[in-house]
Amino acid sequence: MTNSNRSKPVRAATLADVGRAAGVSAMAASAVLNGARTSSRIAAETRARILEAAARLRYRPNATARALVNRRMNTIGVTAVIGGGELNAYAMEIFTGILSAAAHANQNTTMFTLHDWGRDTARLQGWCDGRIDGMILIAPTLDLEAAKLLPTHTPFVALHANTVLPNVINIESDEERGAYEMVRHLISLGHRRIMHVSGNRGFIGAERRINGYKRALANAEIPFSESLLVPATYVGDTARAAMSAWLKRNAGQPLPDAVFCANDGIAIGCLEAFAELGLRVPDDISVAGFDDTLAARTTVPQLTTVRQPLQAMGTRAAEVLLSLIARHADGGVLDFPNPIVFPVEMVMRSSVAAARGSARIVPGNPPVRS
Amino acid sequence: MTNSNRSKPVRAATLADVGRAAGVSAMAASAVLNGARTSSRIAAETRARILEAAARLRYRPNATARALVNRRMNTIGVTAVIGGGELNAYAMEIFTGILSAAAHANQNTTMFTLHDWGRDTARLQGWCDGRIDGMILIAPTLDLEAAKLLPTHTPFVALHANTVLPNVINIESDEERGAYEMVRHLISLGHRRIMHVSGNRGFIGAERRINGYKRALANAEIPFSESLLVPATYVGDTARAAMSAWLKRNAGQPLPDAVFCANDGIAIGCLEAFAELGLRVPDDISVAGFDDTLAARTTVPQLTTVRQPLQAMGTRAAEVLLSLIARHADGGVLDFPNPIVFPVEMVMRSSVAAARGSARIVPGNPPVRS
DNA sequence: CTGAAAGCGCTTACAG
DNA sequence: CTGAAAGCGCTTACAG
Structure with a gap:
């Protein structure tokens, strides 16, 4: 069985399409579709017509156009090193925490991978080009030189940064x-x-x-x-x-x-x-x-x-970043403790037992317990 | 130690800024910065000036503006269900495969999470609003009803779909x-x-x-x-x-x-x-x-x-999606086998041994081997 | 070889 | 209460 794509490049409906279908301007449609505050000024009948047209055309505001105007993409970036072809368990756990906090705040999260913090700093800058509103760095090992090149128009938060990064809130554990x-x-x-x-x-x-x-x-x-x-x-x-x-x-x-x-x-x-x-x-x-x-x-x-409460730390990272982004947008000043340190916790399971004291011969290649 | 954000909202340099700095139009700057083909028509001296200005201002083309014109965000979406607060090992493995294929093709990947495929179909549509060029569904369990609501302007690829999704290439294993x-x-x-x-x-x-x-x-x-x-x-x-x-x-x-x-x-x-x-x-x-x-x-x-070669399957999903996106953009027709089936492989480790034959009493709550 | 214009889809002032 | 205009930052035709 084969699947052939339809040949006409289908486009999503635009505000202009909705307006046309409802017999109003794109702007009127925008006002109605953007919520109560602005739409109160539009006649109920017109309003209904616009809503109906939008639903019928399955209208969704275009995210990139919106982002261009609002300077807000509603997505945060996460950068981690990918070693041996895969993210390690540590990074995954943090990522999961970030993901849930972001989703909770209706933000998307896009994942960027690096092979080497030192060599790939330029790529880091390249990603701060409007596609994300802020960036979380997982366990970055950047020297001060590289850290200075981080763009100042994008807020950064780090987890377990290996060095003190200027202007970057760091989240770590004790x-x-x-x-x-x-x-x-x-x-x-x-x-x-x-x-x-x-x-x-x-x-x-x-x-x-x-x-x-x-x-x-x-x-x-x-x-x-x-x-x-x-x-x-x-x-x-x-x-x-x-x-x-x-x-x-x-x-x-x-x-x-x-x-x-x-x-x-x-x-x-x-x-x-x-x-x-x-x-x-x-x-x-x-x-x-x-x-x-x-x-x-x-x-x-x-x-x-x-x-280490890795998921919670990821969640916190996302929350801090989000408030940084909000403040950054309105030019406000934000004071955060830096670093933010999470307490650790002992988890007792079965790989540790009380000392036996008795010496033991190891089979095969015998060391001896003292 | 506290970290206070600088109060002026810093903005990234625009093409206009670069042009101004180099004494040319934004368009000239664009031509130079976009590569050899177009920039060959600009005088070497002007070219150098533009390049210098761009470097000095750390210019990066704004991704959202570019996306608006090109109808291409250069990012693919991945949707998976998040259960009990975390992605499972299966989804993570696939995600890693997707990530590396996307990175290889210079594409970003943004991760979306769902709690329930049935209830959250509408959100799936909402994400196809220009912020991604295509979407990969990990183990979707959508009924046909819901599947029909998937937007047609965004290409989809699924892994281990639970039902046959119209117009969606499915990747599975034997x-x-x-x-x-x-x-x-x-x-x-x-x-x-x-x-x-x-x-x-x-x-x-x-x-x-x-x-x-x-x-x-x-x-x-x-x-x-x-x-x-x-x-x-x-x-x-x-x-x-x-x-x-x-x-x-x-x-x-x-x-x-x-x-x-x-x-x-x-x-x-x-x-x-x-x-x-x-x-x-x-x-x-x-x-x-x-x-x-x-x-x-x-x-x-x-x-x-x-x-199951989960990483490889993720990689293939991304590759297929990327060619779907390319064809979709130029309105071409694409024939893919559907489903794409990966062979599985036996991995022998030590949790399986030959039958012993002898009956055994289970300590505690004793079943007996026949 | 170079610049001015139009347009991508939206939102935010500003007129009527 | 409603529409026409300007602009976000870019690229793609189109004039000079």
Whole structure:
């Protein structure tokens, strides 16, 4: 079966069409169709005729024409990096929050993707050409140089910006505290040899989590050991490889009691690396994540993790942006706290258990618990 | 620290601004800025001056003005249902495919969400008001009545449409065959009592999977048993509840050898229901999914599943839509096969194993394997 | 080779 | 209470 498009390029009805059909001017039609306030001045009978014509012709005001006049497209933009062909769970979760807030305010949201924040800054500018009223940046890593090139006629909001962006409200969560609390929790369970698999070194979020980890250690007077800080990236596969390599390198050495991972993807990578060696979680080793993305609930065992309210943060980002846009339009001044910091929350599931104490031989490539 | 917006509403530079700055007309600036073909007619020196002015003023052609003239917004729309506050993994995967194809063609994509296809058809029409050039519908369940109201001035493409939509190209996968192949695989592994937990009854995809399941059974001369067809919905939690209820209802009865689930979410729900009773997968029971969403790889054990190439299907949807848009614009006729059917693929992971044969008592609430 | 005009579809003042 | 005009920022014919 084939589907052939009709050959006449069908056009949507315009205000002029409606006016013609109702025997009035386009302007009269506009007044009626735009609501009570203006249309009260038009005779009821005329009004009815216009309404009928509009319905019959399925009239919809053209969004681009409207936008040209109103300087308002009623859509917000969202930019995120797309790595390895897909958006990660973190960005998706935020995007969902943005989407619902925007829909709630009758705004559309259009998604832009970048391969690299550094190289693609120019594209960012290109999108601020009237097609959106404001832009949300998800986890931008822009240097100050690039940040200065952001257009000033479009309001920006960022989530987890890696640097302080001038004139950009940043929304973040209390990552240092989240890391601190989680490691403190592990310690309270009797764990002492606690490993941290970090996110990309140099990224502000990764450093904050490392700081929280170190602070919790110091607080409990557990000496920090460089060998237990495994640098990885926020991509699960990297973490899996890093953990596997670590286990191989430390064959015969004591296994850590617990691993605190800089995000859920890393935790899943560790889960896989451990499964490969027949290590059981949490029996042989406890694993904690960070973020509480959807994936944290679909692993077995489910992940104990630090919850960042990503959807709520996305929602807030959209709300802040929308008020920024409104103020920007009427030239008003707007004072927002900057950054806006969300509290994190511990989510206890089953990948973390109390310390067992007993040493264990790992099958295959045997490290030994101290 | 607070961030105060500058009070003068900054405006983007216009063509007139550029012309003024370069001492030429807006039209001359337009010609130069729009590329070689037209700009060849302008003196090199003038040209340079215009280019310099545009760069200095950071000129970007206004997208809405351009769209008004060209009848082309260079953005495609995507509509999906948002359930329980979030897009599901299935829709996200497709969306990612659309996104990359659109970006590749220099098109934006804006995402629209619906709560209910039936009630919200009018909104669908409202979005076809010039802000998008075409629309992709993800898994629409529209009745013919509603489908007829879709505007004819905007091209549509659907993925997994639940009904045949007039003038809409539908993209789907060979679901019946996928179900058939998976159940045949389970049978070849020695399983006989094979359960199917279905998607929403009445949805064409769910019915196709049921048909494939039945056909494979019939082919192997295994009688179909109504009690092994457990109706659920595509939401994992429903499936979990349905499976738990089934297990309770059939306490003392033989446990199935294997469960074929209508999607990965359902399979995860089953995994949870089994874990709750201490049943081990695949030792006590094999579990197979459908879709191969990201979640299929983060479960333990990882899911054996029928892979629908969701990203590729999204990509194809965008490509088809884009050519539909191009033809629509120049009034041409376009013949596409309809529906476009993608092959599915078996993905073997560890949630399915060969039949053990031995009867097992389920701890707690004991069904017994026959 | 260059400029002035018309028009895309709408809304917002301004006249009658 | 109603219509004719101007303008949003651009592009596409059409004159010079």
